[in-house]
Amino acid sequence: DSGVTQTPKHLITATGQRVTLRCSPRSGDLSVYWYQQSLDQGLQFLIQYYNGEERAKGNILERFSAQQFPDLHSELNLSSLELGDSALYFCASSVDGTSLYEQYFGPGTRLTVT
Amino acid sequence: QQQVKQSPQSLIVQKGGISIINCAYENTAFDYFPWYQQFPGKGPALLIAIRPDVSEKKEGRFTISFNKSAKQFSLHIMDSQPGDSATYFCAAKAFGNEKLTFGTGTRLTIIP
Numbered sequence: 001d002s003g004v005t006q007t008p009k010h011l012i013t014a015t016g017q018r019v020t021l022r023c024s025p026r027s028g029d030l031s032v033y034w035y036q037q038s039l040d041q042g043l044q045f046l047i048q049y050y051n052g053e054e055r056a057k058g059n060i061l062e063r064f065s066a067q068q069f070p071d072l073h074s075e076l077n078l079s080s081l082e083l084g085d086s087a088l089y090f091c092a093s094s095v096d097g098t099s100l101y102e103q104y105f106g107p108g109t110r111l112t113v114t
Numbered sequence: 115q116q117q118v119k120q121s122p123q124s125l126i127v128q129k130g131g132i133s134i135i136n137c138a139y140e141n142t143a144f145d146y147f148p149w150y151q152q153f154p155g156k157g158p159a160l161l162i163a164i165r166p167d168v169s170e171k172k173e174g175r176f177t178i179s180f181n182k183s184a185k186q187f188s189l190h191i192m193d194s195q196p197g198d199s200a201t202y203f204c205a206a207k208a209f210g211n212e213k214l215t216f217g218t219g220t221r222l223t224i225i226p
Contacts, residue, residue, distance in 0.1 A: 002157065002159065004157075031212070033212075033213070033214075035214075042216055042217075042218050042219060043158070043203060043214075043216040043219075044216075045213035045214060045215070048212055048213065055212065056211065056212055056213055058213050090157050090158070092214075094212075102148060102160050102163060103148075103160070103214060104160060105150070105157035105158045105159065105160075106157050107156060107157045108156075108157045
C-alpha cells in the first residue's frame, strides 16, 4: 500500500458526460501528479500540482482540468467524455516535487466511457 | 527527445533464472531513473531507482545497471520467482521537469 488513495475505483459513464476523480496524497506529501494509462498510449503524464499551485502540464486535453485543495487532496475533472477517454487514471504523490524524491502511485480509477 | 525506449515487450523466464529488461534514453537532462512494477488492476509500485552518479544499484534480488555514456539502463531480477510475474516500467525524470517519462512496459512471466 503506497499511502495514496483514489476514489472511485471504477467509473462507468456515457459519452458527453462529466466525471470527477479524487486523490488523497500520502501524509506529508505536497506534490500530486496525474497520469493516464491506456493500451495504445501507455502511461502518460497529465498534470502536476504542488501545494495548491499548478506546476507542470503534460499531454492534458482542454476538456480535462485539475485542482489541488488546501488539504492537499486533488481532483481531476473530465468533461465532454469520449470513448477514447476510457483508461486507467493514476494519481501519484511526492514530498516536494523535485527529482530528490520518489513518486508513489495510488491504485487508480478505471474509467469506462460507453 | 523525451522518449524512453524499453525492450523487450514481453519476456518469459524460467523460475530461478535471471530476468533482464533494457531501457534507452536520448535526453541527457534526465537525472533520475526509477523502475516500477505493476500487477493487474493495481497502480505502479516503485521498485528501485538510480541516479547517474553511480553505475549500479542493488536491492535484494533487483539490480539496476546504468551506462551513462551509452544512455542505457537495465533491470536485472536474479533468482526470478513466479511472484515476480508483472509488468515492469522503466522511467526517467529531468531535474526541474518533474514529470516521469515512462517506457512502454515489459510483461514478465516466470514459469515453473
